[in-house]
Amino acid sequence: MSLLERFTLKDNVALVTGAGKGIGKAIALAYAEAGASVVCAARTLADVETVAEQIRRQGGQAIAISCDVNDADQRDAAVAAAVEAFGKLTHLVNNAGGGGPNSPMKLSWEEFDSSMHFNVTSAYHLIQLAAPHMIEAGQGNIINITSGAARYIQRNFSRYAAAKAALTHLSKMLAQDFAPAIRINAIAPGPIMTDALAGVMTDEIRQIMETNTPLRCLGEVEDIAAAALYLATPASKWVTGKVIEVDGGAESSVFPT
Known part of the structure; x- marks a missing residue:
């Protein structure tokens, strides 16, 4: 197999x-x-139907599924739909998740618990659901999208950072449990120019963030997709239980303080 064929x-x-x-x-x-x-x-x-249609227009195969990962039945249905549509399931990307800043004196324990469920428990359950199909297929690859916030020490991010730190460590622990049948890794993005970030971005904030980033620019979604592609393909066949940090070289938060 040539180098490019590994991807x-x-x-x-x-x-x-x-x-x-x-x-x-x-x-x-x-x-x-x-x-x-x-x-x-x-x-x-409607969002995923647009993405699936784009894939099909480009000659690929895709289906769209409505799935709120907070709902166990919908998680189960998503995995079942994949196997029904294509006969097997070999790859899972736990990307759904998120959370903003919080005051530890104002955020209720119920809201904190909900964030852990959204970011960690949902991923854990999807891995449980997907793993038997991957083992049956004779190959398996799982990627959890965590965050640079998992390792940054900063004020007012206890909810999000704790959830992503838990997901990061869960990835490492489950990689040991499922090896060698399934490889499990994580990606920790820094600030990526998504619609969510663009909604709060100003020229001043962007300048500060770029200045605080060693590579002097913010990330793009394709930067994370490229890392995910590497971790999913035979190019990374000897990599499991690891976290790839895609963050422009930042070792602390680049957001304005």
């Missing part, structure tokens, strides 16, 4: 959560371009 996903089937926009959309498109059949899942069906 193929031909004959694979991938389920990508949060695939309607941003990082999830970019990963779904990248996997399809590499030859995978893709199940695009997100809460807003």
Whole structure:
């Protein structure tokens, strides 16, 4: 196999959560371009239908599934839909998740618990659901999208950072449990120019963030998709239980303080 042939996903089937926009959309498109059949899942069906249609127009195979990862039945249905549509499931990207800043004296424990469920428990359950199909297929690859916030020490981010730190460590622990049948890795993005970030961006904020980033620019969704493609393909066949930090070289938060 040549070097470039190692970056193929031909004959694979991938389920990508949060695939309607941003990082999830970019990963779904990248996997399809590499030859995978893709199940695009997100809460807003119209968003993932647009992504799936884009894949099909480009000659790939894709279906769209409405899935709120907070709902156990919908998680189960998404995995079942992938197997029903394409006969197997070999790849899972746990991308759905998120959370903003918080005051520890104002955020209720119920809201904190909900954030852990959204970012960590949902991923854990999807891995449980997907793993038997991957073992049956004779190959398996799982990527969890965490965050640079998981390792930054900063004020007012206890909810999000704790959840992503838990997801990061969960990835490492489960990689040991499922090896050698399934490889599990994580990607920790820094600030990526998604629609969500663009909504709060000003010229002043962007200048500060770029100045605080060693590579002097913010990331793009394709930067994360490229890392996800590497971790999904035979190019990374000897990598499991690791976290790839795609953050422009930042070792602390680049947001204005």
